[in-house]
Amino acid sequence: xxxxxxxxxxxxxxxxxxxxxxxxxxxxxxxxxxxxxxxxxxxxxxxxxxxxxxxxxxxxxxxxxxxxxxxxxxxxxxxxxxxxxxxxxxxxxxxxxxxxxxxxxxxxxxxxxxxxxxxxxxxxxxxxxxxxxxxxxxxxxxxxxxxxxxxxxxxxxxxxxxxxxxxxxxxxxxxxxxxxxxxxxxxxxxxxxxxxxxxxxxxxxxxxxxxxxxxxxxxxxxxxxxxxxxxxxxxxxxxxxxxxxxxxxxxxxxxxxxxxxxxxxxxxxxxxxxxxxxxxxxxxxxxxxxxxx
Amino acid sequence: xxxxxxxxxxxxxxxxxxxxxxxxxxxxxxxxxxxxxxxxxxxxxxxxxxxxxxxxxxxxxxxxxxxxxxxxxxxxxxxxxxxxxxxxxxxxxxxxxxxxxxxxxxxxxxxxxxxxxxxxxxxxxxxxxxxxxxxxxxxxxxxxxxxxxxxxxxxxxxxxxxxxxxxxxxxxxxxxxxxxxxxxxxxxxxxxxxxxxxxxxxxxxxxxxxxxxxxxxxxxxxxxxxxxxxxxxxxxxxxxxxxxxxxxxxxxxxxxxxxxxxxxxxxxxxxxxxxxxxxxxxxxxxxxxxxxxxxxxxxxxxxxxxxxxxxxxxxxxxxxxxxxxxxxxxxxxxxxxxxxxxxxxxxxxxxxxxxxxxxxxxxxxxxxxx
Numbered sequence: 001x002x003x004x005x006x007x008x009x010x011x012x013x014x015x016x017x018x019x020x021x022x023x024x025x026x027x028x029x030x031x032x033x034x035x036x037x038x039x040x041x042x043x044x045x046x047x048x049x050x051x052x053x054x055x056x057x058x059x060x061x062x063x064x065x066x067x068x069x070x071x072x073x074x075x076x077x078x079x080x081x082x083x084x085x086x087x088x089x090x091x092x093x094x095x096x097x098x099x100x101x102x103x104x105x106x107x108x109x110x111x112x113x114x115x116x117x118x119x120x121x122x123x124x125x126x127x128x129x130x131x132x133x134x135x136x137x138x139x140x141x142x143x144x145x146x147x148x149x150x151x152x153x154x155x156x157x158x159x160x161x162x163x164x165x166x167x168x169x170x171x172x173x174x175x176x177x178x179x180x181x182x183x184x185x186x187x188x189x190x191x192x193x194x195x196x197x198x199x200x201x202x203x204x205x206x207x208x209x210x211x212x213x214x215x216x217x218x219x220x221x222x223x224x225x226x227x228x229x230x231x232x233x234x235x236x237x238x239x240x241x242x243x244x245x246x247x248x249x250x251x252x253x254x255x256x257x258x259x260x261x262x263x264x265x266x267x268x269x270x271x272x273x274x275x276x277x278x279x280x281x282x283x284x285x286x287x288x289x290x291x292x293x
Numbered sequence: 294x295x296x297x298x299x300x301x302x303x304x305x306x307x308x309x310x311x312x313x314x315x316x317x318x319x320x321x322x323x324x325x326x327x328x329x330x331x332x333x334x335x336x337x338x339x340x341x342x343x344x345x346x347x348x349x350x351x352x353x354x355x356x357x358x359x360x361x362x363x364x365x366x367x368x369x370x371x372x373x374x375x376x377x378x379x380x381x382x383x384x385x386x387x388x389x390x391x392x393x394x395x396x397x398x399x400x401x402x403x404x405x406x407x408x409x410x411x412x413x414x415x416x417x418x419x420x421x422x423x424x425x426x427x428x429x430x431x432x433x434x435x436x437x438x439x440x441x442x443x444x445x446x447x448x449x450x451x452x453x454x455x456x457x458x459x460x461x462x463x464x465x466x467x468x469x470x471x472x473x474x475x476x477x478x479x480x481x482x483x484x485x486x487x488x489x490x491x492x493x494x495x496x497x498x499x500x501x502x503x504x505x506x507x508x509x510x511x512x513x514x515x516x517x518x519x520x521x522x523x524x525x526x527x528x529x530x531x532x533x534x535x536x537x538x539x540x541x542x543x544x545x546x547x548x549x550x551x552x553x554x555x556x557x558x559x560x561x562x563x564x565x566x567x568x569x570x571x572x573x574x575x576x577x578x579x580x581x582x583x584x585x586x587x588x589x590x591x592x593x594x595x596x597x598x599x600x601x602x603x604x605x606x607x608x609x610x611x612x613x614x615x616x617x618x619x620x621x622x623x624x625x626x627x628x629x630x631x632x633x634x635x636x637x638x639x640x641x642x643x644x645x646x647x648x649x650x651x652x653x654x655x656x657x658x659x660x661x662x663x
Binding site for chain 1: 294295297298301302305569570573574575576577578579580581656657658660661
């Protein structure tokens with residue numbers, strides 16, 4: 001595997017849902033290569049096909065046409081059992097909802113994928129120790145996910161994604177359920193470890209802050225990779241935390257008293273919904289959503 | 294680790310698991326109790342044969358049972374049997390399976406006709422009264438006397454005649470076939486039968502093996518069948534079991550199906566709750582077999598805990614039955630325990646199979662939508 005060939009490479013990738021006149025091309029002819037050590041951010045409006053593309057790149061979904069290569073292997077027609085083995089050794093996943101297993105401790109969650117790797121869990125203990133240390137989770141190793149904060153959960157998910165020293169990490173909205181401070185922290189940690197270990201990272205997000213850590217930002221719209229608008233950002237403020245949100249890419253919206261509000265995360269939106277009066281004040285919002293009236 | 298996840302995630306849903314285990318345990322307990330009662334009654338059936346005092350039983354050729362059987366042996370045969378080398382003593386009983394009425398309640402009984410002074414085939418343990426009967430008298434099981442309210446000095450109806458209760462015997466009661474003892478002449482009159490006995494009870498000399506004596510009797514006496522007590526007990530219990538096999542199998546099948554549905558439903562609800570985690574496991578690279586193993590482990594855990602609860606429940610019920618209602622003989626055998634354990638294992642496997650399609654259909658791609 002070289003930078004030239006890429007850790008993950010797609011060619012004319014198409015994924016269609018439904019048939020006939022109702023068919024929707026969620027991904028429409030996407031060709032891209034992500035090299036080792038590269039961090040690629042995929043942005044775009046809701047429904048643009050970002051998550052479908054991520055599923056195809058992670059061999060979780062089969063393309064309607066086109067090819068996907070992971071670590072030099074064409075996975076397009078690979079049998080399910082081989083695909084599962086390939087995912088275990090080559091792909092780590094980080095999800096918006098963390099998706100930790102509630103029944104296992106932090107350390108067990110991190111070690112779980114190692115069961116599928118050569119050497120098994122025993123050989124991965126020192127690696128887990130190292131990752132837990134880097135992600136400042138050593139004192140939480142015996143805790144259950146239910147007792148962790150959102151930021152801690154996402155750090156555990158990152159450690160779990162990296163335990164098998166995979167060459168590719170796919171992250172779907174990794175900051176979507178975190179407030180701005182924790183979102184930034186998680187992003188930086190993912191960035192640092194990926195860089196140090198030379199693994200390729202593909203992040204699907206609405207969060208413009210993640211652009212800062214990206215080597216490349218791709219814009220997906222109607223299933224195709226397109227050029228971004230000349231003026232990429234129209235910044236508005238999240239009325240809850242005050243963070244800047246890109247109006248064009250933000251996916252978490254709400255209409256309240258005839259006005260649209262954009263939020264950096266679900267958490268902020270939920271807080272707003274619980275007590276709108278605390279964030280919408282006479283004469284204007286505490287943090288004005290200036291671009292969205 | 295996947296097994297640990299399977300176990301802990303199931304234990305986290307304690308209430309659901311407990312409810313399911315209790316429901317399945319109730320089904321297993323039914324099987325256990327049915328088997329225990331059947332086994333107890335079957336064993337009780339053979340008690341008379343074991344305690345009558347004979348080493349060898351001689352009966353009409355072609356007959357190999359006492360239970361549900363009729364045998365007629367000419368009276369002259371007794372002397373022929375007594376003359377066989379190795380016979381210490383021989384006695385005859387007349388025997389009938391028929392209804393006996395106790396205070397208006399009809400019981401299907403073994404009616405044994407004996408002669409005064411006879412020891413072989415006569416009551417061997419008495420609770421009250423005497424074990425020897427004169428014409429017009431009867432000895433009944435003490436338990437039956439208590440249940441029906443007929444005591445010493447009372448009367449019971451055998452055939453068309455009322456007989457006076459002179460003794461209450463022990464160890465002669467079973468819910469299906471209690472043993473009552475009457476004078477041989479009374480039973481012969483009832484049967485309109487002269488010059489015949491039903492069974493000859495033979496004691497062997499010391500040093501003579503019962504099996505050897507039985508073969509010798511068959512060789513030297515025409516038209517009779519001779520069996521050791523052990524063989525006869527085995528033959529009668531086998532017959533009794535055979536009669537109950539289909540009922541037990543049906544009962545076990547119904548309970549197993551019920552248990553399978555309960556475990557299957559529990560696991561269906563459980564896997565639905567854990568749908569996202571199953572998808573995460575698949576996305577990580579766990580094979581369908583790994584995920585299926587987790588479901589099998591969980592089903593087995595529910596079935597195993599239900600089995601344990603059922604075993605404990607049955608032990609309690611059996612002791613309560615013995616203490617409160619002595620009319621039913623209860624006997625839990627290792628064979629029955631093994632059989633229900635086998636049913637439990639089958640339930641776990643079949644319940645898991647019911648979920649195989651569901652587990653297989655969990656799409657790993659759904660992890661990005663949760």
